[in-house]
Amino acid sequence: MYQYNEYDETLVLSRVEEFRDQVQRYLAGDLSDEEFLPLRLQNGLYKQRHAWMLRVAIPYGTLSAEQLRCLAQVADRYDRGYGHFTTRQNIQFNWIELTDVPDILERLAHQQMHAIQTSGNCVRNITTEAFAGVAADEYQDPRPYAEILRQWATLHPEFLFLPRKFKIAITAADEDRAVIRAHDIGLHLYEQDQEARFRVLVGGGLGRTPILNQSLFEAVHWRDIPAAIEAILRVYNRYGRRDNKYKARIKILVKALGIDAFREEVQQEWQQMRNSGHAPAISSEELARVSVGFEQPLPTLQPDLEYGAWLARDSGFARWCRSNTRSQKQQGYVSVVISSKPHPAAHGSTDALPAAPGDLTSQQMRQLATMAEDYSNSEIRVTHEQNLVLANIAQRDLYPLWQRLRQQQLATPNIGQLTDIIACPGGDYCSLANSRTLPVTAAIQRLFDDQDQLDDIGTISLNISGCMNACGHHHVGNIGILGVTKQDQEWFQVTIGGQQGHNARLGQIIGPAFQADAIPGVIQTLTNTYRQHRQARESFVDCVQRLGIAPFKNAVYQNTGASAETPTEANV
């Protein structure tokens, strides 16, 4: 973990005091709603359907055990005993009182956390993958760069009022597990001539106009990455559209200019920065200072004989190991993925307020913090699929860890499977959503409760968004579900063939939308069609890629024709 220095501490604490003052002035009527809006958004505070929501930053998704305990305290003391982990590796509290927010932020600041720039038209939390530093296919840990860029972007005075929000993600692995192609800037860290270099992709984003980003620069030297980003942001800040919120993301500017003309603008800007001696650069000393926090020497392990025995003895454990553990580059150690998506019955989930993928109770957070201390260097990571990861687990510790996770309902063996659903909170919480995603999620999880069937369907991603804003990333789900409204009724549009990763693809709509109760059946038909047509070990998405959507579409509309409706134009 990166440890704050005096500068970081002072900055975060003075920011808390500033916001305390702003809240008081808002409540006293000295700040209008309009004036208060960007101030609160830049401190992570949203107004939702029922209450205020506070989104706390978890930089690049890495937390210490103490920090997770602090979040549990916040959940108990200021919320309803749970928190919601998001697809951008942050955590949200849904039932917050405005007057408590300064105290919450102060409490967080003492644990080196904040909510700065988790919303607003500024650079948001810089994300990476949950297996950073341990992934077997990784070149090097990208988190020191993410931390340096976090510091650079935090309260950068020039870029707090961009045309629209701005999201950056970094990966350093062969396989992209951070959805970098769907970000305003995607960074791929790789090695060339024994130097770390960045491929810089620009202009991606989902939402109303889903676009995958394009290559801007192929080989930026690591020390120049802040300069490259500054040049991009300055061009965007000056020329991005501000007349229409839906056309204000950088993807629209890149598309309007074309990637080559956009590159020319950025190169020109960067040249001017260099000429005037104001191009920021990372020094070797700074990289070394920040990197120290992420280095975790692990003891060499003695040969372990118990693990194999437990695999043979306990089929439940073996199944969980198959689906929820990942090998690491450090031999003998594995990463464990903790599913936040158990069967709805295990969740105490009700129809009135179903638990959301990504929800953890304060009790679960505390227990997990202790497990991290006992087995995992006191570190917890958040995945963009809204699950959690404990890395650096010695193989011999897996069995006791699994038992403890089971007691907390945190050992559902469904990682990467159909019930490992990414969903936004939807209409139950969000005032933008025009449909309820959580009951649909729960209904699918209830229908697919046979573990053997899930194993047989294999690796598949299912993403659900409650509106066009696409917080559930439905465009890049192997199966994507989008909630739309038609004549005051909720309908759900289905896409298939989407995919994240370096070869990311957007899904295709299979046809007219469905009502909520038809969706589990549609999913069943889609997966059955796959099981009929698949070749050898082909995955669902590869099968769709090979066959096209026609056989899937035909099967679905043959089975469920009656309940499908033509979506209105506004919904397409």
Next chain:
Amino acid sequence: MSQLISLLSGQPVIENNDRWQPASASVATLPVMSLEEWQNAGCPGNAGLQLQANDDPEQLPAAALQLPLICLWFERFTDGRAYSQANILRRRMGYRGDLRACGDVLRDQLVMMEQCGFSSFLIRADKNPQDALQGLQRFRYRFRSDV
């Protein structure tokens, strides 16, 4: 009361003797002109220049950098273009005169403006400048510019 806050030896103070007036004002001793007005007047050296958010500082004639005052316009306080203009004028082009924020200028953005190189702030007419002063006095966290 004056709506103008200036930095004096780095400290913000209310400036009661603002000598600048729009060129259209009848008693314009020191006129502030739009780019067009200034160029039509033959680029006089004793004028103040009012830029709009889409004006490009790098396209200005060299004489502009010798002017005593350049004003940047915030159409709305959420429009961040003038921050980039300020940064370019100060850091890249080396402008040394008074760089003034005008328009929708509010207390809670003054710290950012100052850090981008603004040296005076014409607070929106309906806001209390005494109150706005605190925006520069109470919370002066600095951005970490040395990467």
